[in-house]
Amino acid sequence: MRKNQRAKKISLFLAVIVCGLILFAVTGEKSSAANQGWVGQILNPVHGYLLRVTDTLADVFSGILNSENLKKENEKLLIQNQTLKSILSGYVEIKAENETLREALKIKSRQNFDFILADVISRSPLNFSQSFTINQGTSGEIKAGQAVIWAGQVLVGEVRDVASDSSEIRAASDGEFRAAVFVGESRTEAVFKGNGLEPAQLDLVPAKVNISVGDRIITSGLDKKFPRGLYLGEVKRVKNLEGKVFQEVEVGLPFHWNELEEVLIIR
């Protein structure tokens, strides 16, 4: 009997303390979520966990119940995505053309060149020649012998033959392509010679002249074929043989004619 009474007293006492503490914690002066006291510290993680569980369950059920709507929305979004992608690819083309024309305008203002933009429509089929056909001809004021450039002032070829709506361009790597050039900072005069599938070369470079790998090669204009200052490539290899009057110089071209899809022709 006494033990029972004692137990009852102890439990009553503990209950009062717990309630008091809860009341104290909840009705504290600072009522922000960060300061809910030790009750909040115990209850918040449990609350957070329960919230995640209920949210997940809610998502699952809403997904099951709305699957038909989700499917329709997904198909609609796919179509919209495809449409936007195709519009974007059109914009990318326009952007590229815009940049090309801006570049052309810059060169025009610097060197007073006039250009015609043309697309490459076919390439030479065999390994003997390196040439390609463009979609501009005499109707676009193209003439044989005009310089063909790309990416700023890189000389990529010359107009070889012209029809009314198309022209054939001989690439700089073709065996029949020749240009008078300056080499390096010393501006040594030489003749650039295309060599078909082999690396292009420089001819008539005296053996006593110092040519280094990496020297820039630009047109000199002395042959009256191409304007001065067009970039052709750089020196890739130099071979100076004893007893020879001229040294053998190999040239690395910046572009392969196969890669070109558009070109500019200098009028």
Place this chain on the structure above:
Amino acid sequence: MRKILPVIFIFILALLQITVVPKLAIFGVKPNLILVGLSILLFTGNFLTLVFSAALGGLVYDASDYFWGLNTVVFILTFLIFWLLGKKYVASHHFLSLLSFSILGTAIFNFLYTSLSYLLFHYNFFDYFLSWRQLLEMAINGALTFVFGGLFLLGTNIKKEHAAKF
């Protein structure tokens, strides 16, 4: 319809040659798809159809090449050499004969092209003709004929067996 198929096939090969194939070169060397196509069709096609196909393919090449008519003439000559001399002395319907036609045909085609361009137009392509790249071209053409010619022969043999059964 059967007679037109080789013409369409060669025409498609010619279009691929002037558009896509230049980007697929190995060490700068491109295959000659019309030559490969003619080698494959040599034993199954009609003479006139194949001559017409060779001429048409040559014309497509000429439209993108330096000299008008040269490719047409060379393809017809090469094909005539195949048909009149090659078929007479080489076992027909054998897989290896297709391969030999393709490899030798490349050499014959390139020789005729180089010689005629030099004699008629004074263009010197002997550098390429005498280089290792020509051998590579022969190997590439041979390999393509090996693969596609083999598949084609397999297909025609299966068809014949099927027809014989029924």
